[in-house]
Amino acid sequence: MRITVVGAGYVGLVTGACFSHLGNEVLVVEKVKEKVDLLKEGKSPFYEPGLEELIREGIKRGTLYFTTDLGEGVKFSEVIFICVGTPSLPDGSADLSQVEEVARLTAKEMDSYRLIVEKSTVPVNTHQLVKKTVQRYLKKSIPFDVASNPEFLREGSAVKDFLEPDRIVVGVESEKAKRILEEIYRPFTEKGVPLLITDPATAELIKHASNSFLAMKISFINMVADLCEKTGADVKLVAEGMGYDKRIGREFLNAGIGYGGSCFPKDVKAFIRIAEEYGVDFSLLKEVERINRRRVERFLDKVRSALWTLKDKKVAVWGLSFKPNTDDIREAPSIKVVEALLKEGAFVRAYDPKAAGNFRRIFPEGERIRYVPDKYEAVKGAEALLILTEWGEFAEADLGKVKELMELPIVIDGRNVFDPEDMRRRGFEYYSMGRP
Numbered sequence: 001m002r003i004t005v006v007g008a009g010y011v012g013l014v015t016g017a018c019f020s021h022l023g024n025e026v027l028v029v030e031k032v033k034e035k036v037d038l039l040k041e042g043k044s045p046f047y048e049p050g051l052e053e054l055i056r057e058g059i060k061r062g063t064l065y066f067t068t069d070l071g072e073g074v075k076f077s078e079v080i081f082i083c084v085g086t087p088s089l090p091d092g093s094a095d096l097s098q099v100e101e102v103a104r105l106t107a108k109e110m111d112s113y114r115l116i117v118e119k120s121t122v123p124v125n126t127h128q129l130v131k132k133t134v135q136r137y138l139k140k141s142i143p144f145d146v147a148s149n150p151e152f153l154r155e156g157s158a159v160k161d162f163l164e165p166d167r168i169v170v171g172v173e174s175e176k177a178k179r180i181l182e183e184i185y186r187p188f189t190e191k192g193v194p195l196l197i198t199d200p201a202t203a204e205l206i207k208h209a210s211n212s213f214l215a216m217k218i219s220f221i222n223m224v225a226d227l228c229e230k231t232g233a234d235v236k237l238v239a240e241g242m243g244y245d246k247r248i249g250r251e252f253l254n255a256g257i258g259y260g261g262s263c264f265p266k267d268v269k270a271f272i273r274i275a276e277e278y279g280v281d282f283s284l285l286k287e288v289e290r291i292n293r294r295r296v297e298r299f300l301d302k303v304r305s306a307l308w309t310l311k312d313k314k315v316a317v318w319g320l321s322f323k324p325n326t327d328d329i330r331e332a333p334s335i336k337v338v339e340a341l342l343k344e345g346a347f348v349r350a351y352d353p354k355a356a357g358n359f360r361r362i363f364p365e366g367e368r369i370r371y372v373p374d375k376y377e378a379v380k381g382a383e384a385l386l387i388l389t390e391w392g393e394f395a396e397a398d399l400g401k402v403k404e405l406m407e408l409p410i411v412i413d414g415r416n417v418f419d420p421e422d423m424r425r426r427g428f429e430y431y432s433m434g435r436p
């Protein structure tokens with residue numbers, strides 16, 4: 001099939017590259033010219049495992065194209081997937097201006113039936129606004145449908161998540177829209193992936209409810225971690241014990257410095273706001289947010305109590321991205337941690353396998369903060385090592401070498417990467433989250 005994808009971010013680019021990989025012809029529309037120029041050369045504007053390979057494959061096979069021209073995109077295909085950003089407004093609600101813009105411009109360019117699919121995460125009943133907008137800007141009477149098809153991929157494993165989803169959710173209002181989306185997702189359903197067909201409002205709500213539920217799991221285990229610290233219990237084992245229960249599951253029960261990224265913080269906020277607009281006080285989620293906000297402060301308290309004062313202390317930081325295997329630092333807890341370290345006068349030497357470039361834009365390199373290309377270089381002469389992201393290579397680090405290089409062997413682990421007993425045996429002063 002021919003498919004148009006609007007927005008070449010984490011979701012749009014993965015969607016476009018994967019649909020092309022599955023044998024469709026895909027045109028990705030992206031308004032930032034520099035990104036399109038990079039993509040045409042087969043380069044991804046951000047790091048995502050396996051993505052660049054699929055982009056190159058699509059270009060080589062002639063099934064994946066890029067443009068800055070939405071008009072071209074609207075002409076290219078009957079189906080248009082909207083994958084633009086929906087960031088938070090200051091009041092917590094979702095900023096839907098990018099979605100509105102695509103709906104409006106699509107209406108102006110359409111000359112026959114189009115199916116407009118919201119893949120961006122949007123509040124319940126946004127499809128009504130998209131419909132109204134398209135209707136308003138259509139030059140003549142042209143049939144169209146609006147559908148919701150929320151995306152559940154995770155950065156860091158986005159390609160795999162897209163190609164092997166737990167489920168596909170499609171919210172439609174017409175038989176035609178249903179048929180088109182069933183056809184697009186046939187390669188998945190043939191392999192047994194469940195396809196849940198709902199109305200658009202339900203599909204929109206499923207996405208906000210799913211992300212909010214996962215955020216809630218994280219805040220829940222973080223409170224359990226606090227209780228573990230007071231009682232001498234071990235939160236990792238508590239999570240394991242809970243996780244064997246199929247009704248609970250082990251995933252998203254990792255205690256630490258809290259959730260970040262471009263989705264959970266904004267989606268929880270937007271879900272609270274949209275519930276409020278409909279007169280529902282989702283107080284449970286307000287508490288989820290409050291718990292999450294406190295995590296960085298709790299971690300910093302550990303740092304301060306280990307080092308007494310931070311002024312002129314040499315602090316190594318491992319991990320800047322909001323989670324492993326991505327260069328995305330949007331809403332990463334590391335931003336708040338580094339901000340506090342610098343404010344309190346520490347010298348920071350930071351290492352991240354992929355995210356240092358993005359971090360540098362917020363905290364430019366200078367006397368107080370340096371970015372190094374190697375984790376061992378970061379700990380050279382350090383009086384403490386702070387672990388802020390659980391990149392796989394940290395767990396495999398040569399701890400003997402780390403200890404030798406550090407001035408003081410103090411490790412404050414915000415992601416519970418190491419075993420406390422083992423660290424003590426090796427002579428480290430080791431602090432982690434929710435473990436004795």
Ligand SMILES: NC(=O)c1ccc[n+]([C@@H]2O[C@H](COP(=O)([O-])OP(=O)(O)OC[C@H]3O[C@@H](n4cnc5c(N)ncnc54)[C@H](O)[C@@H]3O)[C@@H](O)[C@H]2O)c1
Binds near residue numbers: 010029031151153262
């Ligand atoms: N990132 C994730 O892990 C993830 C997962 C599931 C759902 N989502 C949702 O998907 C949506 C997109 O997220 P993202 O992380 O890919 O965002 P992003 O910011 O990485 O990408 C959005 C892209 O859309 C482009 N864009 C904006 N307006 C445009 C227009 N009029 N024409 C063409 N391009 C335009 C932007 O330039 C940008 O490159 C959001 O609603 C997000 O909540 C994200």
